[in-house]
Amino acid sequence: MPSTAPQSADLLIEARWVLPVAPQAAALPHHAVAVDGGRIVAVGPSAELAARFAARERLARPSHALLPGLVNAHTRVGRTLLRGRAPRAPRGRDETDESWTGAELVRDGARLAAAEMLLGGITSFATRDLYPEEVARVAAAARMRASIGLPVEEGATAWAESLTGHLARAERLWDEYPSDPWVRFHFAPDAAHLLSDAALARIRTVADELDARITLPVHEAEHEIRDGVARRGMSPVRRLEALGLLRPGFVALHLSRLEDAELELLARTGISAVVCPQATLRRGLGFGRPAELLDRGINVALGTGSPTAAFALDVLAEARTASLLASALAGIPDALGADRALALATLGGAAALGLRSLIGSIEPGKAADLIAIDLSSIACQPDESPAEAILFAASRERVSDVWINGRPRVAQGRLLAFDEQELLAVARRWDERLSAGAPRLEPPRVGAAR
Numbered sequence: 001m002p003s004t005a006p007q008s009a010d011l012l013i014e015a016r017w018v019l020p021v022a023p024q025a026a027a028l029p030h031h032a033v034a035v036d037g038g039r040i041v042a043v044g045p046s047a048e049l050a051a052r053f054a055a056r057e058r059l060a061r062p063s064h065a066l067l068p069g070l071v072n073a074h075t076r077v078g079r080t081l082l083r084g085r086a087p088r089a090p091r092g093r094d095e096t097d098e099s100w101t102g103a104e105l106v107r108d109g110a111r112l113a114a115a116e117m118l119l120g121g122i123t124s125f126a127t128r129d130l131y132p133e134e135v136a137r138v139a140a141a142a143r144m145r146a147s148i149g150l151p152v153e154e155g156a157t158a159w160a161e162s163l164t165g166h167l168a169r170a171e172r173l174w175d176e177y178p179s180d181p182w183v184r185f186h187f188a189p190d191a192a193h194l195l196s197d198a199a200l201a202r203i204r205t206v207a208d209e210l211d212a213r214i215t216l217p218v219h220e221a222e223h224e225i226r227d228g229v230a231r232r233g234m235s236p237v238r239r240l241e242a243l244g245l246l247r248p249g250f251v252a253l254h255l256s257r258l259e260d261a262e263l264e265l266l267a268r269t270g271i272s273a274v275v276c277p278q279a280t281l282r283r284g285l286g287f288g289r290p291a292e293l294l295d296r297g298i299n300v301a302l303g304t305g306s307p308t309a310a311f312a313l314d315v316l317a318e319a320r321t322a323s324l325l326a327s328a329l330a331g332i333p334d335a336l337g338a339d340r341a342l343a344l345a346t347l348g349g350a351a352a353l354g355l356r357s358l359i360g361s362i363e364p365g366k367a368a369d370l371i372a373i374d375l376s377s378i379a380c381q382p383d384e385s386p387a388e389a390i391l392f393a394a395s396r397e398r399v400s401d402v403w404i405n406g407r408p409r410v411a412q413g414r415l416l417a418f419d420e421q422e423l424l425a426v427a428r429r430w431d432e433r434l435s436a437g438a439p440r441l442e443p444p445r446v447g448a449a450r
Helices: 046-052 077-082 103-119 132-142 163-176 197-210 222-232 236-242 260-267 277-282 290-295 315-330 338-352 386-392 420-435
Strands: 007-018 028-036 039-045 053-068 070-075 122-128 145-152 183-189 213-218 250-254 272-275 299-302 370-374 399-404 407-411
Touching: 007 039, 007 046, 007 370, 028 046, 028 053, 039 046, 046 053, 053 338, 053 386, 053 399, 070 299, 070 315, 070 338, 077 103, 077 122, 077 132, 077 420, 103 122, 103 132, 103 399, 103 407, 103 420, 122 338, 132 145, 132 163, 132 183, 145 163, 163 183, 163 197, 183 197, 197 213, 213 236, 222 236, 236 260, 260 290, 272 290, 272 338, 277 315, 290 299, 290 315, 290 338, 299 315, 299 338, 315 338, 315 386, 338 386
Parallel strands: 007 053, 070 122, 122 145, 145 183, 183 213, 213 250, 250 272, 272 299
Antiparallel strands: 007 028, 028 039, 053 370, 370 399, 399 407
């Protein structure tokens, strides 16, 4: 019987370990991933796939773990250049004035953030900034998956004058990116307690018309909950339920303070939750309960929050922090073990962005958004438990390669999507511009920029 000719493929990556996340969490030793047309076409033992595929490019990563690309499910990339500086925020508002939120600052901050995230293995992100059109252009040019929050406020911001103005601009921007492979949008009001019931109902109506997701901070701080009870006779979670917002497609940020009854309520709604451990801890806002949310069947993702709070856009560090805190709070080892923490950083984030069917795991048919992490260092030895080595011993600096849709964005530590020296020069120019009269930050306080 004649032998079967090898199948063609664009890329074959052979690794010491493949961590698929789904359909199984277990790490696969000496496995490979075949990619063709930007999609994963096979996962299997390296020797088997090497014989099965005639790949145009074949890469060996003999001391590496291959993972799905990390997902930063909540950040504010437009504030990257404000790290270490004090935003001049009006009392009770989360936005800075025009001098701190201009379109140029947002655009250059987004470029710097995108480069930092790629170098740290983040291939997809969700953000909420003024001038979302600038972030959209950066993401599209970098060919990086982005879910960009459309700011919606009842009052005036630098982007629009009123609720009607915000919604009108949002719809126009939505129409500029029909079926774009890199850019999608969601509605991102800054805080529920700053919006009336009528405004929230109107946002829900427009979101329904566009089949858009809604992302909103919920139960982030104690004063928010007290204010909700005092003004409306119910907690913010129960108010959102009464308004019909808690449903699939709704993403609750932070959830730092929840009663057991509210956990049970959320478990019935089909929402996603995004926790930002380092940002909320640094701001003194406590920590959510991701392990308990997961145990109740709620999808949980990780975000870095605003760079002015957490500073680093580092999802691996967020996963480590979440795992350690979950064990400390539960009083038991591995309450949120390495496998589950890495799932939050990948598949959980994909689901929160509405991209679970496309990214977040290494499965045939999914987009080839992949990262390789070098486990050859002394700190990672022995590497017989790669998930633990990645979470507790490696760092984002160990990310050696990044592919999005099968195309390299970082190759052996070298950034391909941007000119690093140019970006460093941009950052230096902004430092000079902002230093004139710009006060330095004390450690972030409660109520600081999210």
